[in-house]
Amino acid sequence: xxxxxxxxxxxxxxxxxxxxxxxxxxxxxxxxxxxxxxxxxxxxxxxxxxxxxxxxxxxxxxxxxxxxxxxxxxxxxxxxxxxxxxxxxxxxxxxxxxxxxxxxxxxxxxxxxxxxxxxxxxxxxxxxxxxxxxxxxxxxxxxxxxxxxxxxxxxxxxxxxxxxxxxxxxxxxxxxxxxxxxxxxxxxxxxxxxxxxxxxxxxxxxxxxxxxxxxxxxxxxxxxxxxxxxxxxxxxxxxxxxxxxxxxxxxxxxxxxxxxxxxxxxxxxxxxxxxxxxxxxxxxxxxxxxxxxxxxxxxxxxxxxxxxxxxxxxxxxxxxxxxxxxxxxxxxxxxxxxxxxxxxxxxxxxxxxxxxxxxxxxxxxxxxxxxxxxxxxxxxxxxxxxxxxxxxxxxxxxxxxxxxxxxxxxxxxxxx
Amino acid sequence: xxxxxxxxxxxxxxxxxxxxxxxxxxxxxxxxxxxxxxxxxxxxxxxxxxxxxxxxxxxxxxxxxxxxxxxxxxxxxxxxxxxxxxxxxxxxxxxxxxxxxxxxxxxxxxxxxxxxxxxxxxxxxxxxxxxxxxxxxxxxxxxxxxxxxxxxxxxxxxxxxxxxxxxxxxxxxxxxxxxxxxxxxxxxxxxxxxxxxxxxxxxxxxxxxxxxxxxxxxxxxxxxxxxxxxxxxxxxxxxxxxxxxxxxxxxxxxxxxxxxxxxxxxxxxxxxxxxxxxxxxxxxxxxxxxxx
Numbered sequence: 253x254x255x256x257x258x259x260x261x262x263x264x265x266x267x268x269x270x271x272x273x274x275x276x277x278x279x280x281x282x283x284x285x286x287x288x289x290x291x292x293x294x295x296x297x298x299x300x301x302x303x304x305x306x307x308x309x310x311x312x313x314x315x316x317x318x319x320x321x322x323x324x325x326x327x328x329x330x331x332x333x334x335x336x337x338x339x340x341x342x343x344x345x346x347x348x349x350x351x352x353x354x355x356x357x358x359x360x361x362x363x364x365x366x367x368x369x370x371x372x373x374x375x376x377x378x379x380x381x382x383x384x385x386x387x388x389x390x391x392x393x394x395x396x397x398x399x400x401x402x403x404x405x406x407x408x409x410x411x412x413x414x415x416x417x418x419x420x421x422x423x424x425x426x427x428x429x430x431x432x433x434x435x436x437x438x439x440x441x442x443x444x445x446x447x448x449x450x451x452x453x454x455x456x457x458x459x460x461x462x463x464x465x466x467x468x469x470x471x472x473x474x475x476x477x478x479x480x481x482x483x484x485x486x487x488x489x490x491x492x493x494x495x496x497x498x499x500x501x502x503x504x505x506x507x508x509x510x511x512x513x514x515x516x517x518x519x520x521x522x523x524x525x526x527x528x529x530x531x532x533x534x535x536x537x538x539x540x541x542x543x544x545x546x547x548x549x550x551x552x553x554x555x556x557x558x559x560x561x562x563x564x565x566x567x568x569x570x571x572x573x574x575x576x577x578x579x580x581x582x583x584x585x586x587x588x589x590x591x592x593x594x595x596x597x598x599x600x601x602x603x604x605x606x607x608x609x610x611x612x613x614x615x616x617x618x619x620x621x622x623x624x625x626x627x628x629x630x631x632x633x634x635x636x637x638x639x640x641x642x643x644x645x646x647x648x649x650x651x652x653x654x655x656x657x658x659x660x661x662x663x664x665x666x667x668x
Numbered sequence: 669x670x671x672x673x674x675x676x677x678x679x680x681x682x683x684x685x686x687x688x689x690x691x692x693x694x695x696x697x698x699x700x701x702x703x704x705x706x707x708x709x710x711x712x713x714x715x716x717x718x719x720x721x722x723x724x725x726x727x728x729x730x731x732x733x734x735x736x737x738x739x740x741x742x743x744x745x746x747x748x749x750x751x752x753x754x755x756x757x758x759x760x761x762x763x764x765x766x767x768x769x770x771x772x773x774x775x776x777x778x779x780x781x782x783x784x785x786x787x788x789x790x791x792x793x794x795x796x797x798x799x800x801x802x803x804x805x806x807x808x809x810x811x812x813x814x815x816x817x818x819x820x821x822x823x824x825x826x827x828x829x830x831x832x833x834x835x836x837x838x839x840x841x842x843x844x845x846x847x848x849x850x851x852x853x854x855x856x857x858x859x860x861x862x863x864x865x866x867x868x869x870x871x872x873x874x875x876x877x878x879x880x881x882x883x884x885x886x887x888x889x890x891x892x893x894x895x896x897x898x899x900x901x902x903x904x905x906x907x908x909x910x911x912x913x914x915x916x917x918x919x920x921x922x923x924x925x926x927x928x929x930x931x932x933x934x935x936x937x938x939x940x941x942x943x944x945x946x947x948x949x950x951x952x953x954x955x956x957x958x959x960x
């Protein structure tokens with residue numbers, strides 16, 4: 253008898269529970285929509301808030317607005333890059349507006365989160381390009397994302413300034429794409445040349461990331477080494493790999509004299525740690541990542557001592573402009589700027605300069621002005637547009653000493 | 669060459685034990701709920717952030733205290749997840765509801781972590797770093813810790829499931845929830861207990877892998893998948909099988925770099941998983957009765 257009662261009580265709770273379940277399911281469904289909705293395209297609030305506040309303080313009146321789009325990976329695999337990009341752009345925009353804006357108009361930005369993801373980036377740039385007020389776009393910053401976004405922006409005729417450095421970008425034939433960092437064809441060759449000429453390597457090991465960036469760099473290094481007749485051995489890894497023992501043991505067995513490592517942030521830290529742990533004991537030249545603070549923070553001082561790195565913007569650059577920028581950025585955000593912040597700060601000024609030179613906030617006129625850029629000073633060098641729409645033709649070789657990158661020399665190539 | 673092969677075996681075993689730990693956590697939830705928790709790589713990441721980001725870096729606690737505090741926090745977190753997601757969703761029309769719930773939860777956790785701790789990866793200096801050297805063979809200090817702790821953990825869990833009343837009840841719930849209810853087992857309470865236990869295992873993993881993976885929002889993505897593979901390869905639902913699967917996978921992956929270009933290393937694990945699913949779905953050490 254008692255059991256029957258328990259059973260019926262159980263039934264009653266089941267009935268009550270079914271309501272609870274329905275509500276929970278509804279909430280979960282909402283969460284799902286919300287989380288993917290957010291992921292897809294939002295984060296796009298005009299950030300005119302803070303600049304106009306500072307302008308109000310300055311008591312200036314603007315004759316309308318000029319909107320520039322920013323496509324950055326605010327969420328996704330490298331959210332730090334997106335955050336620094338935005339900080340750099342916002343700082344430049346505030347400064348420009350405080351000085352009276354561009355063509356008497358207030359500069360505002362519209363941000364789209366591209367998640368550093370090749371499928372999301374298409375939505376992000378579509379959103380920006382479909383806004384007729386957006387005259388130019390800063391970003392997307394990864395070479396792979398640029399490839400994905402290229403057609404959309406070419407059709408919409410929006411000029412965009414990217415940090416993508418892959419040599420592949422030379423071949424996609426998009427006259428609306430402008431590249432604001434030295435192409436890997438330049439920096440990778442600088443690395444290979446340094447290994448052979450300055451370090452006197454007779455056999456070079458190449459450790460590369462199996463993505464557009466790493467494979468592009470590897471191609472350039474291999475082409476140079478083949479040209480000068482130095483034997484080499486290449487070992488690849490994937491983004492997100494956590495163990496490179498296999499690759500490093502191969503390099504050790506091949507008895508290379510120097511290693512060139514061409515990979516992204518997390519993998520650069522891993523490479524340095526495992527080279528040290530497995531006693532590779534050879535000079536190492538790396539891509540930009542190793543000279544950045546966020547990567548150096550991940551590595552023990554001993555593991556990275558004496559590493560060489562090829563980079564463009566470096567915070568220990570003794571030039572007055574860079575030191576001044578670094579100081580102001582530190583004061584504003586409480587952190588040291590990195591290459592994303594520095595380059596995007598600098599490129600915002602370049603864009604403002606191009607709009608001024610164009611004389612009107614028109615996409616086509618701005619593209620033409622950017623393509624005829626000559627001798628505009630930036631933080632990582634002088635912007636000069638060439639036939640590939642590449643704007644920077646110099647890089648710096650640094651050596652890491654006690655976790656501080658020291659500039660050894662600046663190497664520039666001819667503008668073609 | 670001999671030296672290389674030994675080094676590859678040692679590194680493979682060390683990596684394999686990490687896969688195994690993750691696989692254990694899948695198995696734990698599977699064994700007692702019949703569900704899969706696809707957000708647990710995010711649990712691992714979250715616990716690493718709580719331990720390293722909050723307790724050690726921000727509050728400056730010694731790691732030993734941080735370990736206990738993190739376990740406590742993740743205990744409560746696991747309980748919330750069980751009460752908020754697993755229990756309400758598990759008895760809906762299809763287990764897909766609960767599994768989808770965990771996928772979305774993972775997304776929420778990773779964005780939440782980014783908002784709270786910021787996007788910059790970091791690590792704990794001088795925490796379990798360093799290497800041991802035997803002849804020419806090198807093994808990281810942290811890998812030794814991982815091997816020792818995961819062996820102890822498996823032994824403890826195995827004893828728990830086989831001998832204690834709660835452990836037996838958990839296995840009972842997995843086999844047949846309705847029958848378990850009729851036998852007087854409180855299924856909901858059991859599931860809460862399981863999720864809490866699994867969240868504690870995740871915390872242990874999260875704290876152990878920091879020196880190897882650095883603390884990063886995507887730190888556990890790949891081991892989440894590889895752990896699942898090692899579960900399938902070793903025999904889903906059988907704890908010692910998962911360890912065997914993990915170690916097998918780790919060593920095989922490393923050996924593959926001798927014959928194949930190293931970039932195909934990750935493929936090896938997943939191709940192997942598909943082969944096992946096709947040819948021997950019970951895994952290396954799996955029992956047939958565990959399959960449904």
